[in-house]
Amino acid sequence: MIKNIIQVEERPPLLMCLPLSLQHLFAMFGATILVPFLFKVDPTTCIFLNGIGTLIYIFLTKGKVPAYLGSSFAVISPVMAIMATSSYASAQSGFIVFGLLYCVFALIIKYVGTAWIDIFFPPAAMGAIIAIIGLELAPTAASMAGLTGEAINYQHVAISMFTLAVTIIGTVAFRGFLAIIPILFGVICGYVASLCIGLVDLTPVVNAPWFQVPKFYAPTFDLNAIMIIAPAVLVTLAEHIGHLIVTGNIIERDLLKDPGLTRSLMGDGIATALSGCFGGTPNTTYGENIGVLALTKVYSVWVIGGAACLAIMLSFVGKLSELIRSIPVPVMGGVCLLLFGVIAVSGIRLFVDSRVDFSKSRNMVMTGTIMIIGLSGAKLSFGTVTVQGMVLATLVAVFMSLLFKLFDSLGIMKEKF
Numbered sequence: 001m002i003k004n005i006i007q008v009e010e011r012p013p014l015l016m017c018l019p020l021s022l023q024h025l026f027a028m029f030g031a032t033i034l035v036p037f038l039f040k041v042d043p044t045t046c047i048f049l050n051g052i053g054t055l056i057y058i059f060l061t062k063g064k065v066p067a068y069l070g071s072s073f074a075v076i077s078p079v080m081a082i083m084a085t086s087s088y089a090s091a092q093s094g095f096i097v098f099g100l101l102y103c104v105f106a107l108i109i110k111y112v113g114t115a116w117i118d119i120f121f122p123p124a125a126m127g128a129i130i131a132i133i134g135l136e137l138a139p140t141a142a143s144m145a146g147l148t149g150e151a152i153n154y155q156h157v158a159i160s161m162f163t164l165a166v167t168i169i170g171t172v173a174f175r176g177f178l179a180i181i182p183i184l185f186g187v188i189c190g191y192v193a194s195l196c197i198g199l200v201d202l203t204p205v206v207n208a209p210w211f212q213v214p215k216f217y218a219p220t221f222d223l224n225a226i227m228i229i230a231p232a233v234l235v236t237l238a239e240h241i242g243h244l245i246v247t248g249n250i251i252e253r254d255l256l257k258d259p260g261l262t263r264s265l266m267g268d269g270i271a272t273a274l275s276g277c278f279g280g281t282p283n284t285t286y287g288e289n290i291g292v293l294a295l296t297k298v299y300s301v302w303v304i305g306g307a308a309c310l311a312i313m314l315s316f317v318g319k320l321s322e323l324i325r326s327i328p329v330p331v332m333g334g335v336c337l338l339l340f341g342v343i344a345v346s347g348i349r350l351f352v353d354s355r356v357d358f359s360k361s362r363n364m365v366m367t368g369t370i371m372i373i374g375l376s377g378a379k380l381s382f383g384t385v386t387v388q389g390m391v392l393a394t395l396v397a398v399f400m401s402l403l404f405k406l407f408d409s410l411g412i413m414k415e416k417f
Helices: 014-039 043-060 073-083 088-112 115-120 123-135 138-144 154-173 176-180 182-196 203-207 223-229 232-251 256-278 287-296 301-314 318-325 329-353 361-375 389-410
Strands: 069-071 283-285 379-382 385-388
Touching: 014 043, 014 069, 014 073, 014 182, 014 287, 014 301, 014 329, 043 069, 043 256, 043 283, 043 301, 043 318, 073 088, 073 123, 073 223, 073 232, 073 389, 088 223, 088 232, 088 256, 115 232, 115 389, 123 232, 123 329, 123 361, 123 389, 138 329, 154 182, 154 329, 176 182, 182 329, 203 318, 223 385, 232 256, 232 283, 232 287, 232 389, 256 283, 361 389, 379 389, 385 389
Parallel strands: none
Antiparallel strands: 069 283, 379 385
8 A cells, every 4th residue: 555655765666656757747848948048058958957956955965855856946037138139058157156056055054043034035035036037037938929019920929928828727727647747738739729720830849859968058257247246146045045935834854954945955056056067047945846746745856856867867768858959939828927926926925925114114115125126127337347237236235234234233113023
């Protein structure tokens, strides 16, 4: 008889482990390939490096945290700003520093704890920053979906809206296994619909080899790119801590103590730095896979490791690479309309969960200032470095939080958070 819960250290039989690992692979797949798709790099490169990164993470956390590392959405806007004037290779130098900063924070937290995070990013600031990540990408999603521009292609609009509709229905109505892959299911349905109306050319897929070595990209040192991407670390740092706490609550273990936040951040940081060296995107622990844990009650790290190994194997399938490349932009645009909106709502949810009181002027002023600066198109240039959007909003958030903390210590603030 199968037990109701499979614990972290338990190793299910192979015939059980394989489908359970496939669930985790499917859960992360849609969102993970979206990021490299937007950057116009080979998605199988990221699939391979995310799989390697997950195995590194599992090893450094002593096999005690069942977490999968996928492509981070926090860097989409900064990287697209970089690629408007430079190359993806320049962004990779930012990814490497991104990962190294994680390692630095891991060491800091080892000695001083996590209390400083609340000082730098109170909920009124963090919620606004997370909301900006999704909201500033809204024009990109609308453009991909064919909803902007002088000449509207109604075939593209039809496909994007069909994909969006299927994904929404899947998110709110599907149950069981399908409930954890609504994004992937929506992409598949949009792809099939695109095939039916002739938007897909399968010739490259047919001509692609079955076996290939993943394509790797060499980084180029670019201080401007590093300065633009680095502030995003502060956002994903808070996200990482939140995911670790949620995962611990699900499996009923204090992961902040054992294996500890330091090991968790170090694993994520090393995986991200390695990914940047070879052309992958920054990693982050994936909420989609945390949802799978909660749904299945299967917490085995062997299952997560199995999913990582399957991802590595898939990255060597040449036809898969071309199949992903053949996905029409409107299909991904339809999915992005939902995904980017969900990111924005996650920021609003943080306000609710943290019970941020907007009747207090300090909360209202902080959130309002951060959101307007982040979404207004404002930018500041320091020599060759330009900061705008989420990055500028993050810097403003840190400045205002420290300023308000100073005012608190001087006793001149009329109210507390």
